[in-house]
Structures are given as C-alpha cells and as structure tokens.
Amino acid sequence: MRHRTSRDIRTANRYEVLRQIIAQSPTSRQELAAATGLSLATVATLVGELLDLRMITEVGFEDSAGGRPRGLVAVNASGGALIGVDIAETYVRVELFDLGLNVLARADEDMRPGESRPEQVVGHVAAAVGSVVTQAGVEGARVLGVGVSVPGQVDRDTGVAEYAPNWDWHDVPLLDMLAEHIAYPLYLDNPLRACAVAEQWFGAARGRGDAVVVNLGTGVGAGLVLGGGLHRGVSNSAGEWGHTTLVLDGRLCHCGNHGCVETYVGAPGIMLNLRELSPKSTLLHPEDQTATIDALARGVAERDPVALKVVRDTARYLGAGIADLVNLFNPQVIVLSSWVAAALGEPLLTEVREAVARHALRRPFAATEIVLSPIPTDPVCLGAATFALEGALSSIGGQRPTRRTARSRD
Amino acid sequence: MRHRTSRDIRTANRYEVLRQIIAQSPTSRQELAAATGLSLATVATLVGELLDLRMITEVGFEDSAGGRPRGLVAVNASGGALIGVDIAETYVRVELFDLGLNVLARADEDMRPGESRPEQVVGHVAAAVGSVVTQAGVEGARVLGVGVSVPGQVDRDTGVAEYAPNWDWHDVPLLDMLAEHIAYPLYLDNPLRACAVAEQWFGAARGRGDAVVVNLGTGVGAGLVLGGGLHRGVSNSAGEWGHTTLVLDGRLCHCGNHGCVETYVGAPGIMLNLRELSPKSTLLHPEDQTATIDALARGVAERDPVALKVVRDTARYLGAGIADLVNLFNPQVIVLSSWVAAALGEPLLTEVREAVARHALRRPFAATEIVLSPIPTDPVCLGAATFALEGALSSIGGQRPTRRTARSRD
DNA sequence: AGGGGTTAGGAAAGGGGGTTTACAAAGTCC
DNA sequence: GGACTTTGTAAACCCCCTTTCCTAACCCCT
Missing domain, CATH: 3.30.420.40 (ATPase, nucleotide binding domain)
Structure with missing residues (x-):
C-alpha cells in the first residue's frame, strides 16, 4: 500500500485541468478554476505548465464584464x-x-x-x-x-x-x-x-467520482472508477464482472463455472438467447457474432417480435447484473460501452433501465444514472x-x- | 467530488501511526517508521502530537544495539x-x-x-x-x-x-x-x-489497501475498504451486497426482489435452508434465529449430518456470492464478520473457501485470503x-x- | 574515570503543493 | 483623461514530508 504524496495531488489536478480543456476548448482560466474548484493561482500555474509542454496554446481573448479580457487557451492539437x-x-x-x-x-x-x-x-x-x-x-x-x-x-x-x-x-x-x-x-x-479511463476523460464518467463502465462485447467486464481513480485491485484484475454468478447452476461458461453473467449477455450469450427462443430465426448467423447482433438491432428497429423478445430477455439478465453493481457500488453513473452496447443502443438501454429498476434497491437506483457511452470511436x-x-x-x-x-x- | 488536500495526507498518516501503536504497544519511533514507511522525522512529529493529546504516553526505554536507547510509547488507556x-x-x-x-x-x-x-x-x-x-x-x-x-x-x-x-x-x-x-x-x-472500519483498524484488514468485510447477521452486507479508505458511494449506501441476485427468480426477499444473497445466507435464510432439508429437525427453533444458529454450530461440532449438510449448503451459496466479490474487487482479504460468522466459525470458513475456489477465477482467488474476523467483541x-x-x-x-x-x- | 564509537531523536533547512494577498496589466465607462 | 473593473502574475504564507545536521544518551575500551 504505497503512500499518497503531495505530488499525487498535483498530478490529479493536472489531469483534471487538461481534461476540462479538452472537453471545452477554448476556455479561460476563470472557467477552469470554477470547473475544477482550484484557486486561480493554481490553475494559472498548471496552465503555464501545459503551455510550456506545448500541449495547449493561447488562442485569443474573450470579453469580460467591463474589465480586462480573459485569455483563452485551447488544446494544441498538433502539439x-x-x-x-x-x-x-x-x-x-x-x-x-x-x-x-x-x-x-x-x-x-x-x-x-x-x-x-x-x-x-x-x-x-x-x-x-x-x-x-x-x-x-x-x-x-x-x-x-x-x-x-x-x-x-x-x-x-x-x-x-x-x-x-x-x-x-x-x-x-x-x-x-x-x-x-x-x-x-x-x-x-x-x-x-x-x-473506463476513456469514459473518465472524455465520456459519461467525466467529473464523476464513482462510475462503473460496463463493457459489452464478446466478453463482458466492468471498469471501476472509484473515488476519482481507477480501482485495480491487488493483482490488477478487479472488474471481472463477466464471471459473476447470475444464475446458480446456469449455463456453462468457458471459465469452468456455471451461470456467469457473460454467458447470458456477452455476444455469444445473446446468440444463445436467440437460438433458445427461435432456433431457426433468420436473424441468427452462426459463427458470426457481429452479423447476428447487427441483425438483431435491425430487427428491433423493424419491430420484429423475435428480436424484441431477445433484447428484452437479454436486458433482463443484464438488468439483474447491473442492479448488483448499483447496490454494491452506489455509483453516480453506469456507462454501457463496447460494440454490443453501441449496436443495440437505445432499445437495449430502455429495457435495461426498467430491469434494473425492478432488481435494484430503490434509493441507490435513484442516485444512479444509466447511460450509453457517448464515445463515437473505438x-x-x-x-x-x-x-x-x-x-x-x-x-x-x-x-x-x-x-x-x-x-x-x- | 471534493478535492484531496495535503491535510488528508496528514490525517491518514496520523491514523496509521495510532493504529500501529494500538496494535503493538509499547513500540518505538523507529519501529513505527519502519512499519508505516514514513520518515523518522514525520513519525516523531505525529508521535509528538499524540503525546500532546495525551492519547499515548512515554513508557520507558528499550536497549538499542549499543547506542542511545529507544524511547517507547504506548497507548494511554486512561487518556x-x-x-x-x-x-x-x-x-x-x-x-x-x-x-x-x-x-x-x-x-x-x-x-x-x-x-x-x-x-x-x-x-x-x-x-x-x-x-x-x-x-x-x-x-x-x-x-x-x-x-x-x-x-x-x-x-x-x-x-x-x-x-x-x-x-x-x-x-x-x-x-x-x-x-x-x-x-x-x-x-x-x-x-x-x-x-469495516473495525477490521481496518483492529482486525484482519489492518494494513491492507483493499479488503471486503462480509457481514453475516440477520441481514447481510459488505463493507468495502478500497485504496486504504472506506468506499461509501454517492449516496452513502455502497456495500448492499445482501440484495445482490444470486439465483435469478429464486426466493422472495423482503426487498421485493427474488433470489437475493440475503435470503440464502442471512440467519433467516439459513433457517430456511434447514427447514427445506429437514422440516422437523430438532435443530430448528422457529422464531429464534440465535438459538437455531447456535444449535447448528453445536450440531456441526457433533458431526450431525443434517447440520453438516445445512452448513455445506449455506457455504455453497455464500461461496458463490463471495466469489463474485473476489472477481469484482480483487481484494487482498475477505473478512467474515458478525454473529452468524462467529457462531459457525471454522467449519463454515473451510466450506466457504472450497466453494469460493470452485466459483471464482483462479488468479484473483489466489491473491485473496478469506478469514474469520479476529475481533472478539461486538x-x-x-x-x-x-x-x-x-x-x-x-x-x-x-x-x-x-x-x-x-x-x-x- | 574518561574518551571514542554508536544509535536515537530533535531542530533546521529544503522541496512540493495550494491559497491568499498585493499589484500590474488591460480593458470599459463617464 | 481619470475612475472603475476584471484578469493574471508574483510574492508571501501555510501545510506536509524528507534530508541533513547536531546533540543526547548509552556502550565499550583503555
């Protein structure tokens, strides 16, 4: 358990200032101070550091209410x-x-x-x-x-x-x-x-002290942002939410366990949900996860009853699992990330919210937002x-x- | 998200020094510096503060290897x-x-x-x-x-x-x-x-950065010690592990949900495990949780097959739930606390360890100790x-x- | 008994960090 | 052009920890 030093404070503040500048470019020192809660002097020093590093540049001035204009800084994209x-x-x-x-x-x-x-x-x-x-x-x-x-x-x-x-x-x-x-x-x-760190810097977890980033891809996991920092655990393997037991004695998982969350809401799990509901569905592309998930997304858009049902079933599993995260961590926000979440989008989110509401405790649930990742790229x-x-x-x-x-x- | 200040560092160090003194009284400044990783000067200042507060006292001297003897300090119990x-x-x-x-x-x-x-x-x-x-x-x-x-x-x-x-x-x-x-x-x-804080100061979580304190009583919950501090969550309700879903569509819980951990491993849940196994067992004291749990503990000691089976079943549920905690948090130690854990003791612990080993991922499990709370009082x-x-x-x-x-x- | 060696612990200096205060810079308004 | 306003930097200050220096206190040996 390494000691926290005053340097860590500096680093954290540096992160926060740059994060804020990237999020809102151009911006003024005043605005940064207000947004970060730091004093003007500290912000000025940190901004000075970043200017020296050529990570940001001064880009002009902004009228103030009758006094000296505010200097504006912006990310120096080519720096x-x-x-x-x-x-x-x-x-x-x-x-x-x-x-x-x-x-x-x-x-x-x-x-x-x-x-x-x-x-x-x-x-x-x-x-x-x-x-x-x-x-x-x-x-x-x-x-x-x-x-x-x-x-x-x-x-x-x-x-x-x-x-x-x-x-x-x-x-x-x-x-x-x-x-x-x-x-x-x-x-x-x-x-x-x-x-998790992408959401913390540029996504839905920005400025939030406690956030859980739920990763829905072929595999499933959770990135934990706790107390403003990434929680890594003692052997750097925290966040293995995919192998949490959701159904005791449920589906066999490749990890050797039964009933893992991943076997129900990972892409192969969703395919299995579909196959169990309608083995001959045209939505199903065996051996091709991406095609199947995309077909499901289109199916939902076209109000295909099978697709709707599969998404609802998946959301039910996912909701139960996410409710556990809400109860355990009591985070400000839960972000659904990765390609499955991106593909199924809003329809999935809506169903998940309802499912979580049914499973989580009322008060922690009320304190938690559930959103899709706003990050457009990988x-x-x-x-x-x-x-x-x-x-x-x-x-x-x-x-x-x-x-x-x-x-x-x- | 409040800012961390240099004062927080001081407070944390003060805690650590006093914790160490309480754990090992009397002790020397040298030993404290070695145990906490702080410099001798800092330890001396903190010890001075605590002396001023009359929380500790100087209690004598200890021979050093040929030089000036080490001054010893101890908790001033009557302070x-x-x-x-x-x-x-x-x-x-x-x-x-x-x-x-x-x-x-x-x-x-x-x-x-x-x-x-x-x-x-x-x-x-x-x-x-x-x-x-x-x-x-x-x-x-x-x-x-x-x-x-x-x-x-x-x-x-x-x-x-x-x-x-x-x-x-x-x-x-x-x-x-x-x-x-x-x-x-x-x-x-x-x-x-x-x-959680009791374990952190005086129990099995002492000196551990990441620990989960699992509370087994009438209700069930988990105290989360993460990164050396208590994790509270955004509305101070983190750790509601008891209402985590263990069995989808399982037993009805008073929280309105189904299959919560608490309904299987809380005291009433254990009574139900017993009743389902052997409705007429003499171990069962309806309306009296404490008596039933105590009877179970005695039964296990006497190798009563019903009691053994109930504890094994309970440990199976508990193990699955704790495995989730191991996977998610990757803590150094998981502490079983509260009266049910104290009553069922080692036999429960042994079974739980086996069950967790079956359910958790191998590597995080290997990094995690599972122990009974060593705290003898409430x-x-x-x-x-x-x-x-x-x-x-x-x-x-x-x-x-x-x-x-x-x-x-x- | 008195010096040299050794270890403990205090005091001072030094390096980070953040904030407050003072002041110069750069505008607006009358 | 002067008075007022606002920005932003510089200096002073406080807090924290560490390093360094020095004295205190003990041992051993002569």
Missing part, C-alpha cells in the same frame, strides 16, 4: 500525437490521435486463428504502429507515447501480460518485446480499464491512448520544474 | 474514553472503551417490537450512554466522542438517518435528537461500515467507537498546531 493499440482475439487495431483526441490515422491487422504466438502479435502491432505514423505524417519525435490494451491480466508496471486466456499466454514480457520495435514510451493495460484505442497521455503528464513531474523562460504572447 | 452505540432492530447495545479499545462498560437495552418511534430509540440510547459513563466512572470530560450505528442509509455529515427499513424511518434527524441528551461529539454511520460497537476516534483525530487538524510546551520526561 503531439498519441497512439492507442487494441489487441483483440482476431485483430489488432491501432489509432493515432492528436492531442484533441481526434483520430488522425488508423490501421487494422487481422490475425488468423493460428497466429497466437506473442512474436506474431508483436509483429502485427509493430507494423500497424509504423503504418499510422507514416499515414499521419507526423515526425516520430512528436509521438508522446503508445498505449497498448491486451485482454486478460497484466502487470502495468513491468509491462508483462501475466495471463491472456484468449491465447493461453502466461507471463509474456509484452512491453519489452514491443520496445525492440517501437521507440516511443509504452504503456500496458487491459481493455476494461482502457474503456473506446479501447481511445483509452489506450489516454494511458499514454496520462503517462506523459505524470512524467513531467519527475524532471526539473521547467522554469518558464520568457514566453512572449504575441 | 480518554470512546463510546460505541449499536442500534439494532430489537436492542440497543452501548459499550464504553478506553483508548486501547478495551471494553470498560456495557449496557444493553431491549426494545419491544412496538417501540419503533425515533423518540423511543433515542431515549434508550441516552439511557444506555448515561449508564456506561456512570459504570465506568470516567469524568464526562474525558469522553472523546460517541459513534452511533444505525442500520440503513444514513447521511453521516448531517447526521440524518435517511432510511431505516426496520422501522420505516425516513429522514430522521437522529444526531440532532441525540444531541439534546448527549453532550459529547456524535458521529453517525451504519453497521456495515462500522464493521464489532459494530467497536467500529462505531472507532468513528469517534477518527473524528477526534481529524478535528485536531482544525485547531492551532498545539505548540508543544516543555514536556519533561522524568
């Missing part, structure tokens, strides 16, 4: 680039962002079922990272860092993928291997936490890039206090 | 008194502690089923508090504070019991009402968090008193720096 890497079971996706977190370039690499050796995956990642840097035409020096998300349990400090169930990896020194191909600072974590890449951003912001504390040298503002 | 109040459905229990957290006096007041009005409860509390102060013969001035635990949802800042399901209280200004009868500083919270009273202790320690930050006046050591 650097961040790269997010989403390693999944069947593909590697890499996105390059500017500092406004806009996607400048993207590269996808498909991985064949056989390609599961770490060396092969590392090769794909290196190729894709090289590709986005070339595409975006940024000089390498401007890349502030590369965040890598890999499913499973990782040690973010040593950069080791301790356990990745997809490929049966054990203690793969992924970051060291990548470092041989990639010269930028590297950061490792898993998709659950990537999505949240895993964005979150991974955010790890790189956080890394860049933390490391500046380490070096000397960056004495501001005569910064002219004309 | 003050703390009172913990445990308000439950059918009784009010009040205990008075010295600063070593030893029980000096105890008072129990039974409440008849009809007596549910706040005024009546307040009357009982006031009477019992008066009683323990008289019994212990301490001067009133030495009482540092009174911690009150009431089941349900409370607002600890305003001292309002927002919702107490036992008596259908809504927004009762409990602390204001008590303040008319009790002149000491008052602190309000609920039994879940009281047990953990709720102890925890409530601890709230008063924490209050006394926090408030000293507010006043002036207590300039140390010539403290002679002869």
Whole structure:
C-alpha cells in the first residue's frame, strides 16, 4: 500500500485541468478554476505548465464584464500525437490521435486463428504502429507515447501480460518485446480499464467520482472508477464482472463455472438467447457474432417480435447484473460501452433501465444514472491512448520544474 | 467530488501511526517508521502530537544495539474514553472503551417490537450512554466522542438517518435528537461500515489497501475498504451486497426482489435452508434465529449430518456470492464478520473457501485470503467507537498546531 | 574515570503543493 | 483623461514530508 504524496495531488489536478480543456476548448482560466474548484493561482500555474509542454496554446481573448479580457487557451492539437493499440482475439487495431483526441490515422491487422504466438502479435502491432505514423505524417519525435490494451491480466508496471486466456499466454514480457520495435514510451493495460479511463476523460464518467463502465462485447467486464481513480485491485484484475454468478447452476461458461453473467449477455450469450427462443430465426448467423447482433438491432428497429423478445430477455439478465453493481457500488453513473452496447443502443438501454429498476434497491437506483457511452470511436484505442497521455503528464513531474523562460504572447 | 488536500495526507498518516501503536504497544519511533514507511522525522512529529493529546504516553526505554536507547510509547488507556452505540432492530447495545479499545462498560437495552418511534430509540440510547459513563466512572470530560450505528442509509455529515427499513424511518434527524441528551461529539454511520472500519483498524484488514468485510447477521452486507479508505458511494449506501441476485427468480426477499444473497445466507435464510432439508429437525427453533444458529454450530461440532449438510449448503451459496466479490474487487482479504460468522466459525470458513475456489477465477482467488474476523467483541460497537476516534483525530487538524510546551520526561 | 564509537531523536533547512494577498496589466465607462 | 473593473502574475504564507545536521544518551575500551 504505497503512500499518497503531495505530488499525487498535483498530478490529479493536472489531469483534471487538461481534461476540462479538452472537453471545452477554448476556455479561460476563470472557467477552469470554477470547473475544477482550484484557486486561480493554481490553475494559472498548471496552465503555464501545459503551455510550456506545448500541449495547449493561447488562442485569443474573450470579453469580460467591463474589465480586462480573459485569455483563452485551447488544446494544441498538433502539439503531439498519441497512439492507442487494441489487441483483440482476431485483430489488432491501432489509432493515432492528436492531442484533441481526434483520430488522425488508423490501421487494422487481422490475425488468423493460428497466429497466437506473442512474436506474431508483436509483429502485427509493430507494423500497424509504423503504418499510422507514416499515414499521419507526423515526425516520430512528436509521438508522446503508445498505449497498448491486451485482454486478460497484466502487470502495468513491468509491462508483462501475466495471463491472456484468449491465447493461453502466461507471463509474456509484452512491453519489452514491443520496445525492440517501437521507440516511443509504452504503456500496458487491459481493455476494461482502457474503456473506463476513456469514459473518465472524455465520456459519461467525466467529473464523476464513482462510475462503473460496463463493457459489452464478446466478453463482458466492468471498469471501476472509484473515488476519482481507477480501482485495480491487488493483482490488477478487479472488474471481472463477466464471471459473476447470475444464475446458480446456469449455463456453462468457458471459465469452468456455471451461470456467469457473460454467458447470458456477452455476444455469444445473446446468440444463445436467440437460438433458445427461435432456433431457426433468420436473424441468427452462426459463427458470426457481429452479423447476428447487427441483425438483431435491425430487427428491433423493424419491430420484429423475435428480436424484441431477445433484447428484452437479454436486458433482463443484464438488468439483474447491473442492479448488483448499483447496490454494491452506489455509483453516480453506469456507462454501457463496447460494440454490443453501441449496436443495440437505445432499445437495449430502455429495457435495461426498467430491469434494473425492478432488481435494484430503490434509493441507490435513484442516485444512479444509466447511460450509453457517448464515445463515437473505438473506446479501447481511445483509452489506450489516454494511458499514454496520462503517462506523459505524470512524467513531467519527475524532471526539473521547467522554469518558464520568457514566453512572449504575441 | 471534493478535492484531496495535503491535510488528508496528514490525517491518514496520523491514523496509521495510532493504529500501529494500538496494535503493538509499547513500540518505538523507529519501529513505527519502519512499519508505516514514513520518515523518522514525520513519525516523531505525529508521535509528538499524540503525546500532546495525551492519547499515548512515554513508557520507558528499550536497549538499542549499543547506542542511545529507544524511547517507547504506548497507548494511554486512561487518556480518554470512546463510546460505541449499536442500534439494532430489537436492542440497543452501548459499550464504553478506553483508548486501547478495551471494553470498560456495557449496557444493553431491549426494545419491544412496538417501540419503533425515533423518540423511543433515542431515549434508550441516552439511557444506555448515561449508564456506561456512570459504570465506568470516567469524568464526562474525558469522553472523546460517541459513534452511533444505525442500520440503513444514513447521511453521516448531517447526521440524518435517511432510511431505516426496520422501522420505516425516513429522514430522521437522529444526531440532532441525540444531541439534546448527549453532550459529547456524535458521529453517525451504519453497521456495515462500522464493521469495516473495525477490521481496518483492529482486525484482519489492518494494513491492507483493499479488503471486503462480509457481514453475516440477520441481514447481510459488505463493507468495502478500497485504496486504504472506506468506499461509501454517492449516496452513502455502497456495500448492499445482501440484495445482490444470486439465483435469478429464486426466493422472495423482503426487498421485493427474488433470489437475493440475503435470503440464502442471512440467519433467516439459513433457517430456511434447514427447514427445506429437514422440516422437523430438532435443530430448528422457529422464531429464534440465535438459538437455531447456535444449535447448528453445536450440531456441526457433533458431526450431525443434517447440520453438516445445512452448513455445506449455506457455504455453497455464500461461496458463490463471495466469489463474485473476489472477481469484482480483487481484494487482498475477505473478512467474515458478525454473529452468524462467529457462531459457525471454522467449519463454515473451510466450506466457504472450497466453494469460493470452485466459483471464482483462479488468479484473483489466489491473491485473496478469506478469514474469520479476529475481533472478539461486538464489532459494530467497536467500529462505531472507532468513528469517534477518527473524528477526534481529524478535528485536531482544525485547531492551532498545539505548540508543544516543555514536556519533561522524568 | 574518561574518551571514542554508536544509535536515537530533535531542530533546521529544503522541496512540493495550494491559497491568499498585493499589484500590474488591460480593458470599459463617464 | 481619470475612475472603475476584471484578469493574471508574483510574492508571501501555510501545510506536509524528507534530508541533513547536531546533540543526547548509552556502550565499550583503555
């Protein structure tokens, strides 16, 4: 249990100020102070730091009520680039962002079922990272860092993928291997936490002390934002909500247990819900999760009774599971994220809200918002890039206090 | 989302030092520095503060390896008194502690089923508090504070019991009402968090950053110690684990939901497990939870097959539920607390460990210890008193720096 | 008995951090 | 052009922790 130091306070405040600037660009120091609750002096110092780092720039002035005009600052989009890497079971996706977190370039690499050796995956990642840097035409020096998300349990400090169930990896020194191909600072974590941090910085969890980001994809999990920070647990594997028991002695899960949430609301689980209801439905595309979920979404839009029923059943399971999260964590907001949530959208959300209302305790439920993720792009890449951003912001504390040298503002 | 300030660091360190002193009295500054990871200078300042407050005293010297002997400090048991109040459905229990957290006096007041009005409860509390102060013969001035635990949802800042399901209280200004009868500083919270804080200070969660305290009584809940602090949630109702769904469409719970954990592993749930297995068992004492649980415990000790089976069944439910906690929180330790856990003891623990092993993910499970609470007395009273202790320690930050006046050591 | 070695603990200096206060800068209004 | 307003920086201050220096207190050895 490491001690909290005053430096942590500084880092947290730096995060908060930059978050706020990214969220609302351009903005004034006054507004930042009001939004963050910090004093004007502190905001001014932090803004000065960020200006020195060229992460933001002064962009003009705003009339004040009869006095000196407010100076405005905005993200300096071209002040650097961040790269997010989403390693999944069947593909590697890499996105390059500017500092406004806009996607400048993207590269996808498909991985064949056989390609599961770490060396092969590392090769794909290196190729894709090289590709986005070339595409975006940024000089390498401007890349502030590369965040890598890999499913499973990782040690973010040593950069080791301790356990990745997809490929049966054990203690793969992924970051060291990548470092041989990639010269930028590297950061490792898993998709659950990537999505959580993306919501915390840019999504529905912004400014919320306690939030749970529910990830609905092929697998299912929850990213926990508690007390303003990511909760990681003692071995960095907190948030394994997908293997929570929802139905005692229920469906068999690949984890060996029965009745896991994932077997009912993960994409394969939803397919099973559909198959059990209507084995011959045309909505069902065996062997293709994405197609099936998309077909369901279209079906719901067209008021197809089978699709409606499947979504309702799924929402019922999901609602019971989310109600548990509401009761346990009493968060301000629960965010539904990842591709299944994005595909099924509002209809799912509505049903889920009703189901949660039935299962959760009244008062905690009343305190909790349930929303869809407002993030339009791949949240895993964005979150991974955010790890790189956080890394860049933390490391500046380490070096000397960056004495501001005569910064002219004309 | 309030900001963290440098004062919070000080308070946390103060807690840690005093915790350590209470745990191991007498002790030296050197040992404290090693145990807390703080510098010697900081430890010395904090120890000085506590000496000034008369919470600890210098008690002698210890030989060092050939140099100046180490000064030893110990809790000054008679330096003050703390009172913990445990308000439950059918009784009010009040205990008075010295600063070593030893029980000096105890008072129990039974409440008849009809007596549910706040005024009546307040009357009982006031009477019992008066009683323990008289019994212990301490001067009133030495009482540092009174911690009150009431089941349900409370607002600890305003001292309002927002919702107490036992008596259908809504927004009762409990602390204001008590303040008319009790002149000491008052602190309000609920039994879940009281047990958690008791474990954090004096029990199995000491020194652990992440711990879950599972409360097994008539009701069931979990106190969450995350990142070294209590997690309260946005409306101070985090930890309502008892109403987590364990069996979809299972037993009806008084909360209106089906299949809640509480209906299987709360005392009434265990009685139902017994009744379903063997309706005419002599172990069953209808209308008397305590007697039934005690009978079960004796039955297990005597290898009664029915008792063994009931405990095994209960442990199976409990294990599935606790496995969810292991997966979600990835804590260092899970503590089983409250009277049902104490009564069923080791046999329950053994079965629970096996059941959790079957349900939880392998790696998080390997990182988590599961233990019985080592606290021998009523953990709720102890925890409530601890709230008063924490209050006394926090408030000293507010006043002036207590300039140390010539403290002679002869 | 008196010095040298060793360890404990206090006092002062130093480096972070945040806030308050004072003041210069840059406008508006009369 | 002067008075008023508002912004933003600089300086002073308080809090916190650590490092460094020095004295206190004890041991051992001569």
